[in-house]
Each structure stands twice: as C-alpha cells, then as structure tokens.
Amino acid sequence: MSQAASSVAFHTGVLDPVEHAMRLTRKALAHGSRVLVVGPEAQLGALDEQLWTADPGGFVPHLRWSREAQGSTRLSRAPVWLTSQPEALLDCTAQGERPDVLINLGADMSLQAAQPFAKVIDLVSTDPAARAAGQQRWRAWREQGVTPVHHAFS
Numbered sequence: 001m002s003q004a005a006s007s008v009a010f011h012t013g014v015l016d017p018v019e020h021a022m023r024l025t026r027k028a029l030a031h032g033s034r035v036l037v038v039g040p041e042a043q044l045g046a047l048d049e050q051l052w053t054a055d056p057g058g059f060v061p062h063l064r065w066s067r068e069a070q071g072s073t074r075l076s077r078a079p080v081w082l083t084s085q086p087e088a089l090l091d092c093t094a095q096g097e098r099p100d101v102l103i104n105l106g107a108d109m110s111l112q113a114a115q116p117f118a119k120v121i122d123l124v125s126t127d128p129a130a131r132a133a134g135q136q137r138w139r140a141w142r143e144q145g146v147t148p149v150h151h152a153f154s
Contacts, residue, residue, distance in 0.1 A: 012124040013154025039105025041084040
C-alpha cells in the first residue's frame with residue numbers, strides 16, 4: 001500500500017445504514033468535504049431518495065457515478081457521488097474534483113481503492129453476515145498498518 005487513507009473509522013451496530021450514511025454525508029458537506037458513497041444498489045436507491053426528500057428545502061446535490069459519467073461537468077459540480085461499483089473507485093478518484101470522504105455501506109472493496117480518500121467511514125449493520133464482512137475489512141486495514149477507529153452504535 002503506497003499511501004493509506006488518513007483516517008479510517010468503523011461504525012458498527014448501525015441499525016439503519018442508509019439513514020446513518022445520510023447523517024454522515026450532511027455532516028461531511030457541512031465541513032466542506034466532497035463525499036463518495038459506495039454500496040449495494042438497493043441501499044443507494046434509498047439514499048438517493050433521502051438526499052432528495054429527507055429534509056424539506058434541504059436537497060443535497062448528488063449523482064450516481066458511473067464510468068459513463070466521467071468527464072461530465074455535472075460530476076465535477078456534484079459534492080456527493082453514489083456508486084454500486086466498488087471496483088471502479090480507482091477510476092472515479094482519478095477525477096480532478098474527486099471526493100475526500102468515502103462512506104462504505106458494506107461493499108467488499110480493495111484497500112487500494114480506498115487509498116486516495118482522506119477519510120474512510122465503513123458502516124457495519126447488525127446483520128451477522130455484515131458483521132463478519134466488516135471484521136474482515138477491519139483485519140485487512142490492520143494488516144496494512146492502519147489502526148481503524150471504532151464507534152459502536154448498538
């Protein structure tokens with residue numbers, strides 16, 4: 001690993017990962033960060049809707065990232081990107097206006113793909129399979145010399 005993310009945090013015991021990601025996204029935007037959320041398509045669809053409707057008058061500008069969107073002026077202007085393609089993270093971080101915060105809704109991804117981000121927040125729900133996958137991602141970070149910060153929510 002050539003350069004690790006500056007900060008890796010695991011939020012475990014998350015009852016509603018989509019709602020949690022929404023709060024984290026709003027918080028990151030309030031601090032001037034750009035955000036990429038990676039996860040399963042169903043969760044991204046729910047988050048996409050929440051970003052439109054959760055707070056009347058509080059629309060959060062965002063778009064679905066895809067390889068086809070690369071180079072789009074919409075992509076460079078949107079502070080929040082959503083993708084279900086964790087393998088494409090390296091492509092999307094090559095953009096000039098790449099996000100600095102990565103929120104993972106539980107996608108299995110390479111640590112190399114997470115390197116360019118200043119902050120990585122990995123959400124782990126209460127589901128036993130999600131916990132086991134989260135533990136594997138935790139161990140992988142540790143093996144790379146990164147000590148993740150743990151935040152328990154249950």
